[in-house]
Amino acid sequence: MIVLADGARVMFTGDSITDCHRRDTDNPLGYGYPLRIAGQWGLRQPGRTPVWLNTGISGDTLAGLVSRWEADVLEARPDVVSILIGINDTGYRYSFGHDEVTADAFRSGYRRLLEPLTGVQLVLIEPFLLPVKEEQQEWRADLDAKIDVVRELAREYDATLVAADGMFAELAAGNNPEHWLFDGVHPTPAGHQALADAWLASTSECR
Template sequence: MTITLRPGSTVMFTGDSITDGARLASEDGLGFGYPLRIAGEWGLRHPDRPVTWLNTGLAGHRVSDLEARWRTAVLDARPDVVSVLVGANDMGWQTTAPDGRPIPAAEFAAGYDRLLAPLAAAVTELILVEPFLLPVGGTFRAGHAVVDDQVRKLWRADPDPKIEAVHELARTYGARLLAADDMFAGLAARTGPEHWSADGVHPTPAGHAALASAWLRLVQ
C-alpha cells in the first residue's frame, strides 16, 4: 500500500549522516543525497502536486540523539509524512570509538518506538528505512578505528536484530518499510558493494539514487 502525497503536503526526512548529506551547505537545505533526488524526481513527475520537503538529518546521530531533539526537529513542523533512516551509529561498529558502547537491540527498539508514538497519535504517515551495512572489502579508517575484514565480520552480526526491530515497528505502526539492507545486498551481489558504498555505510551517488528510487515506489 502506498502513501498518497497531496498538493501542499509536507514531507520530513530525518536520521543520521546518510540523510543529512551536508544539508547545511546546500541551498535548499535538503543536502546532496537521496532526499534531494526524491524531491527533484517528484517535481519532475508531478508538477501539479507541489510538496514541501524538509530534512533534519544530522551526521553522527543515534536513536537517542534523535529523541533528544525530536520535538523541535520533527514534531513542531507538523509534517504529513515522516521518513526515518537511523541505525548506522547504533550498530556495533561504533563501539570501536573510544567512547563507544554496545547498544542492545531492545534499547534501540524502545527508543525508536518513542520517536514514532507521537507521530502515530498525530496520524502522520510513516516511512521507515532499514539501517544497512554493505560487505565492502579492504581496510579503511572509520573515526578512531582501523577497519579490516575481521572487524567487518563483527559488525555484520549487530545490524540484523536492529533491522528486525525496524520491521516490527513498521508492522506495529502501519508504516511503509523500505528494505534497504536487502536491496543493497541484492545490488551488491550483481555489481560489487563498492559501487553502492565506499565504506559499507555511506552511499555513493549510485547508492543514493537507489534509495531514492525505492522510496518513490512507496508513494503516489
C-alpha cells in the first residue's frame, strides 16, 4: 500500500501505454490511466493534491527507460514512482527481429531503475497482453518470464504490485479482448479506466 500526502510528487513512467499522447498534446499527463488516476484522486480527495508527473515515452523498452532515468525521473525528486515497462521488449523480438531480452537481462536492467530510489514509494505494474492476433500467441512465454521478474522485484523492493496481466485476463474472460486492449497491447478507454482503478486500489486512502 502507498500513501499520497498533499503535495507528494507522483511520477508515472514507461512506454506508450503511460505516454498516451502526452507529448503531442497540451496535456502533460496524456489521456490514459495517469490522467484518470489524477482525476479520481481529485474527486475523492479535494483537500490533498499530489503533484502528478508523467515521463512515459511511446516505443520505449527497458533499455530506453534506463538510459533516460536520471534526467526524466531522478531529477524530478519524486516521492512515488510508478513503472510500467516490458511489453516492447517482448513485442519487438517477434515483430521486428530484435534480440531476445532474457529474464536475467530484464531483471538486471530493472534493478538499475529501482536501486537509486531509496526512500521512494514504488508501484510496479505488470506488463500485460491479451492476444488478439494469431502471431501474438507466441509472445506469451517471453512476456510471462518478464512478469515473473516484476513480481519478484516488487517483493524484494517492498513495492506495491499492480497485477495488471491477470486483471485483464479476468476481464476478458467470456468477453471480447479488444474491448479492453484494442490491439492486444494498448488499452481502450475501458482498459485505461480498469488500469487506473487497479492502481488506485493499491493506495491506502483513495479506493
